[in-house]
Amino acid sequence: MSVTETSQSIEEQFQNNAGIEVDSDEVEQRVSTLVHEYMVPEDEARRSVVTHLLDEHDIERDAFYAQSGSGNDLVACGDIDKPELWIDVRAEVVQLWEPKSDSIAQVGLLADESGTVKFVSWATSDLPELEEGETYALENVVTDEYDGRYSVKLNKTTEIEHLDEEIDTDNDDYGSESVTSEGALVAIRPGSGLIKRCTRDDCTRVLNDGRCSEHGEVEGEFDMRIKGVLDDGQEAEPVIFDLEATEDITGWSLEKATDAAMDVLDTSVVADEFRSMLVGRYYEIEGPEIGEYHLVNECEEIGEDVAFEADAAHMLNEHFGAEMA
Numbered sequence: 001m002s003v004t005e006t007s008q009s010i011e012e013q014f015q016n017n018a019g020i021e022v023d024s025d026e027v028e029q030r031v032s033t034l035v036h037e038y039m040v041p042e043d044e045a046r047r048s049v050v051t052h053l054l055d056e057h058d059i060e061r062d063a064f065y066a067q068s069g070s071g072n073d074l075v076a077c078g079d080i081d082k083p084e085l086w087i088d089v090r091a092e093v094v095q096l097w098e099p100k101s102d103s104i105a106q107v108g109l110l111a112d113e114s115g116t117v118k119f120v121s122w123a124t125s126d127l128p129e130l131e132e133g134e135t136y137a138l139e140n141v142v143t144d145e146y147d148g149r150y151s152v153k154l155n156k157t158t159e160i161e162h163l164d165e166e167i168d169t170d171n172d173d174y175g176s177e178s179v180t181s182e183g184a185l186v187a188i189r190p191g192s193g194l195i196k197r198c199t200r201d202d203c204t205r206v207l208n209d210g211r212c213s214e215h216g217e218v219e220g221e222f223d224m225r226i227k228g229v230l231d232d233g234q235e236a237e238p239v240i241f242d243l244e245a246t247e248d249i250t251g252w253s254l255e256k257a258t259d260a261a262m263d264v265l266d267t268s269v270v271a272d273e274f275r276s277m278l279v280g281r282y283y284e285i286e287g288p289e290i291g292e293y294h295l296v297n298e299c300e301e302i303g304e305d306v307a308f309e310a311d312a313a314h315m316l317n318e319h320f321g322a323e324m325a
């Protein structure tokens with residue numbers, strides 16, 4: 001958030017919660033001084049200015065915050081750093097994933113200006129469905145932590161309000177922090193190899209039998225990717241190689257892949273080639289984690305002598321078994 005945005009949000013908060021028009025120049029001046037001259041983090045500057053204004057206008061603190069509806073703090077996605085807190089979130093649903101369990105109604109990724117956070121909505125909570133690309137005010141969600149990653153859980157008491165405003169989620173940038181993983185590439189998933197994408201508008205959806213789920217039958221254009229599973233012996237991580245990373249790890253150009261597929265009139269030959277080429281080898285990958293996927297920007301083969309805790313052979317068998325089934 002910029003100083004101006006922080007100031008505006010303070011003004012809105014006083015307008016909404018206390019019906020008071022605060023002096024916007026003064027608010028911005030105070031925030032700006034704290035942030036620029038005293039190097040105070042913006043959320044702290046915000047708190048300080050709010051407290052000052054509460055005193056100045058003689059407003060009861062509790063009553064003021066209770067007006068926020070839930071009484072919870074509104075926390076930015078990127079600022080969530082403690083489990084088991086009841087908070088409010090305003091965010092856009094930037095991704096929805098397929099729930100892996102019947103007990104989960106929805107699982108996906110929320111984003112706001114500050115970053116992203118995974119959310120889970122339980123089937124038993126019986127909440128309205130959130131839609132991808134839409135922005136919501138979510139009141140009364142609970143934070144959770146797993147392996148150092150935070151999420152929010154929607155629950156029976158969660159209030160969902162659809163917002164017409166757009167939030168600048170800076171989508172190209174979210175999860176842009178580059179992370180390194182190493183492990184054995186234990187599986188290459190369906191949807192890998194030579195694929196076709198829809199070229200209508202900016203669609204880029206992957207075609208299924210020449211059909212786009214949005215635009216129906218389209219010509220499309222070829223692309224390559226690998227959806228794989230990297231296993232370090234403790235955790236299996238879904239990874240995605242885009243065209244460049246796929247060319248890099250396989251040594252196959254898009255042209256070579258297209259030619260190979262044309263030869264036998266079957267695109268699946270490419271994924272099969274990749275599978276026999278890569279599965280069972282050890283790699284170090286680097287790239288951003290977006291949602292449940294680790295995207296590969298850099299990839300390097302590493303020796304098998306790297307110490308993995310699990311019995312690699314056993315692990316591979318397990319995964320091959322699962323993949324065959």
Ligand SMILES: [Zn+2]
Binds near residue numbers: 198212
């Ligand atoms: Zn399409």
